[in-house]
Amino acid sequence: MSVLITGSKGYIGSRLCQRMKEHNIEFVEFDIRDNNDIRDFKSLRNLCKNSDVIIHLAGMVGMDLCKDNPKLSFDINVEGTENVISCGKPIIFTGVLAGYNVSGIVDEDTPVVAKNEYYVEKKLAEDIVIRTGNAIVLRLGSLYGVSPNMRWDLLVHNLISEAIKNGELNLFQPDVMRPISNIDDVCNAIMVFAHNHEYIKHNCGIYNVVSMNTTKRNMAKCIHDITGCEVKIVDKIDPEGRNYTVSTEKIRKLDFQFFPNFIDSVKEVVEKAKEEFN
Numbered sequence: 001m002s003v004l005i006t007g008s009k010g011y012i013g014s015r016l017c018q019r020m021k022e023h024n025i026e027f028v029e030f031d032i033r034d035n036n037d038i039r040d041f042k043s044l045r046n047l048c049k050n051s052d053v054i055i056h057l058a059g060m061v062g063m064d065l066c067k068d069n070p071k072l073s074f075d076i077n078v079e080g081t082e083n084v085i086s087c088g089k090p091i092i093f094t095g096v097l098a099g100y101n102v103s104g105i106v107d108e109d110t111p112v113v114a115k116n117e118y119y120v121e122k123k124l125a126e127d128i129v130i131r132t133g134n135a136i137v138l139r140l141g142s143l144y145g146v147s148p149n150m151r152w153d154l155l156v157h158n159l160i161s162e163a164i165k166n167g168e169l170n171l172f173q174p175d176v177m178r179p180i181s182n183i184d185d186v187c188n189a190i191m192v193f194a195h196n197h198e199y200i201k202h203n204c205g206i207y208n209v210v211s212m213n214t215t216k217r218n219m220a221k222c223i224h225d226i227t228g229c230e231v232k233i234v235d236k237i238d239p240e241g242r243n244y245t246v247s248t249e250k251i252r253k254l255d256f257q258f259f260p261n262f263i264d265s266v267k268e269v270v271e272k273a274k275e276e277f278n
Contacts (some may be wrong), residue, residue, distance in 0.1 A: 141179030
């Protein structure tokens, strides 16, 4: 099996490459940091011609970045995805869990109403790859865990960086439910589908990959217990109105298991934050 990974040097991609090396999986990296751009169809096609499957992780990430650069983000996140599917390979694509207008339990069939540029583009990209009939979309909660290319804007990581830099963290709407995804659970799901790429067509669709559903208060308590930081509740409201529990029943029916390892992951990220910010 040979795999092409777009966005191979990003937060998920760099950790996935580590894991694939550990499992002796052959892969080809395709990343803008190596001057490989998914908007360049010719280069993309040439590099993937011997690959059995494409793991599509490349894209502009985050609400603010996409809002500030709407044309560029659309070109990369949507038109770049069009290029990826034009290569004619089975695709594993990472989506995001957002845009639900309901509270309670949501699943893959819950209607999504995208409220900002980033979520609109991710939903368009999801639709593009699903229409091929030969793709898996893994919808992820807010990610956490150590990677060679860390992101500090993620919910858990942002709370940890506040705790390390300031000795305190500010928490608003502490009891809303949030889905969070351990990066190694995400890599495991990607590798399972990649290894069984000939079955992607038969299992084509969207799968939620959420390690656990928990409240921000519980996250903060774990960070407090490890760092000794002060936790302050502040008066602020999430403009996205996120407060739901995500079902993972669909992927579990494929015998996939999750290993959240939340406490151990927080300890590892705390050590990374100390290196970064102290």
